Amino acid sequence: MEITVNGRRVNTDSLRAGELAGELAGQERVILLRRGFALEETAELAPGDELQMIPKDRLPGRLELEAMLTARHTPGTQACFKAGRVAVAGLGGLGSHIALALARSGVGSLLLADFDVVDASNLNRQAYFVSHLGQPKAPAMAELIRDVNPYVETQALTLRLDRHNIPHTLKGWPIIVEAFDRPDCKAELVNTALAAFPQCRVVCASGLADMGSANLIRTRRLTSRLYLCGDEVSGAREGRGLMAPRVMICAGHQANMVLRLLLEMHEA
């Protein structure tokens, strides 16, 4: 039968995924995907199938990796993600997880901005490792992203963003993610960016500390250009800490909203 593998036509006598893998890859361990889903070895093949074959044990080349992302994702999404350009402002608990989620999704270009250095007290909730202690967060995050998807373009900036430098530093980034810690910095970024860039969209966060229900964290569309994630009340303060799961849930909300915007899905 004739099928397509990684975009190329293949004539095969194999009837099942496992046989085809052996025929095409020999001893190399591979995974075969059909319409975003990994096939069991026993899965039956059909004429006209469009399959992706991905090596399991080595870094795929750029085209192979892109084919893999395309194959794993909902059909039609990858080209939009790849064209995406997103600025992540703040790379702490929120921003480190947001940036990684966007990189894993294959978002093409990321600006990574943070003034701070990784310290031991960050490890309870931020995406860094012990090996990053003492390193500035922006280059540390760029390094982590290279370990996940080396084909994402990153620009690492070690800088404290404020109302004076935001207008030129974030100029030209169509989606800006606010992932700061302090409430005044959050407000400063949201207000400055929306005023300086008439087209940009901002995804911000407020309320993710403590041990409240995960279900209280939500995404709201506040205006046509501003989205807010969080429970909106649980601020970090003495007696009310920041823990990995709720921080990651909120980061997940923000990253998901960014991906939705890249697909022109505007509702929260």
Next chain:
Amino acid sequence: MLINGQPYPLDESRLLSELLTEAGYHPDRVAVILGGRVVPRTDWETTAIRADDCLEVIAFVGGG
């Protein structure tokens, strides 16, 4: 007028900058939405709020 859906007593129009302080907000921690858009900070001292306005004040809390 309404702030975040709650009635707020307003006898006469008031500047947004004054209203925020009077209503107990930290002005440096908020974004204000009026008429479907975020009011730029530079306009707070010239934006008059009237009795029929609905404001949404996003008061950011810390953590990130």
